[in-house]
Amino acid sequence: MPNSTCTFCSTDAIYTRENEGVSFCSKCLRQAVEEKVRKTITSNDMLEHDDRVAVGVSGGKDSLSLLRILVKLETRYPNSTITAISVDEGIKGYRDEALRIARKACEQLGVRHVVVSYRDLFGTTMDELSGMHLRQTPCSYCGVFRRKAINRAAAMIGATKIATAHNLDDEIQTVLLNMLHGDPYRAIRSGPVLRDPRGKFLPRIKPLCEIPEKQVVMYAYLNGFDFQTVACPHGHEALRNDIRNFLNQMEQKHPGTKFTFQSSAKRLRELTARTMQVSQLNECAKCGDPTPNQLCEACLMLEAITA
Numbered sequence: 001m002p003n004s005t006c007t008f009c010s011t012d013a014i015y016t017r018e019n020e021g022v023s024f025c026s027k028c029l030r031q032a033v034e035e036k037v038r039k040t041i042t043s044n045d046m047l048e049h050d051d052r053v054a055v056g057v058s059g060g061k062d063s064l065s066l067l068r069i070l071v072k073l074e075t076r077y078p079n080s081t082i083t084a085i086s087v088d089e090g091i092k093g094y095r096d097e098a099l100r101i102a103r104k105a106c107e108q109l110g111v112r113h114v115v116v117s118y119r120d121l122f123g124t125t126m127d128e129l130s131g132m133h134l135r136q137t138p139c140s141y142c143g144v145f146r147r148k149a150i151n152r153a154a155a156m157i158g159a160t161k162i163a164t165a166h167n168l169d170d171e172i173q174t175v176l177l178n179m180l181h182g183d184p185y186r187a188i189r190s191g192p193v194l195r196d197p198r199g200k201f202l203p204r205i206k207p208l209c210e211i212p213e214k215q216v217v218m219y220a221y222l223n224g225f226d227f228q229t230v231a232c233p234h235g236h237e238a239l240r241n242d243i244r245n246f247l248n249q250m251e252q253k254h255p256g257t258k259f260t261f262q263s264s265a266k267r268l269r270e271l272t273a274r275t276m277q278v279s280q281l282n283e284c285a286k287c288g289d290p291t292p293n294q295l296c297e298a299c300l301m302l303e304a305i306t307a
């Protein structure tokens with residue numbers, strides 16, 4: 001329960017950060033979230049004054065919050081541009097609703113909106129794929145295809161950076177998920193900024209990576225966003241759900257657990273950064289995209305589906 005008054009302005013509080021014992025009213029919470037994002041951007045050198053930023057916008061609370069905050073910050077960088085990119089995975093009754101929300105938000109914010117679809121890029125949809133007997137979960141395919149789709153759209157509009165709306169909870173869930181999948185390299189490769197030292201992929205930035213999911217939900221709610229709340233019918237990532245529940249229980253019993261876990265992952269990343277080898281990249285024999293193998297992951301998946 002929040003303490004009764006805001007720590008900063010003494011009006012009624014609506015939220016308390018248990019680990020710090022700090023309470024916020026609606027206005028101060030929104031300001032605190034925006035300020036934290038600004039600091040994350042600055043301390044990680046995420047943006048240059050003339051960046052052309054492609055923002056992944058799904059129509060959910062995270063991406064709409066990110067878009068709004070970046071648009072607000074953009075006023076300080078008159079030479080930069082922001083374009084929203086939405087991916088239509090072909091999920092009836094789910095994505096079409098989210099795309100409508102994304103389109104409306106972009107109109108309101110005056111942001112150019114580009115939509116790319118799995119149908120156009122890969123000749124299939126998630127609804128079709130989920131009806132097949134696949135070796136991996138639909139989300140595994142969807143994740144690989146989405147990354148590629150956003151890369152394609154960002155290249156198409158001449159972007160210099162890709163911004164995605166992963167929040168703190170997403171980030172630490174992914175670290176633990178990769179550990180439990182036996183892939184420690186992938187677990188520590190992630191981070192606030194992903195730069196390809198070979199310069200083949202656009203840098204990816206995650207400005208919300210230090211904001212807990214709960215605060216993003218409140219930010220979206222307090223700003224009156226119309227965001228999508230229904231779940232994807234194909235999303236049954238059982239392990240991720242268990243990890244989410246586990247981390248939420250830990251946070252409730254031991255406030256500050258999530259931040260501590262994130263800073264441990266950061267230190268581990270710094271320790272291993274010097275010893276990690278950078279693999280050579282080839283051109284994918286099918287689509288020409290950079291890949292350490294002969295075929296990129298998406299083309300390998302598409303080949304397995306059509307075999």
Ligand code: SF4
Pocket residue numbers: 089126138139140142143232233234235236
């Ligand atoms: Fe794709 Fe899985 Fe997300 Fe659905 S839940 S949109 S299948 S990644």
Ligand code: ZN
Pocket residue numbers: 006007008009010011024025026027028029
């Ligand atoms: Zn206040």
Ligand code: ZN
Pocket residue numbers: 284285286287288289295296297298299300
């Ligand atoms: Zn390929």
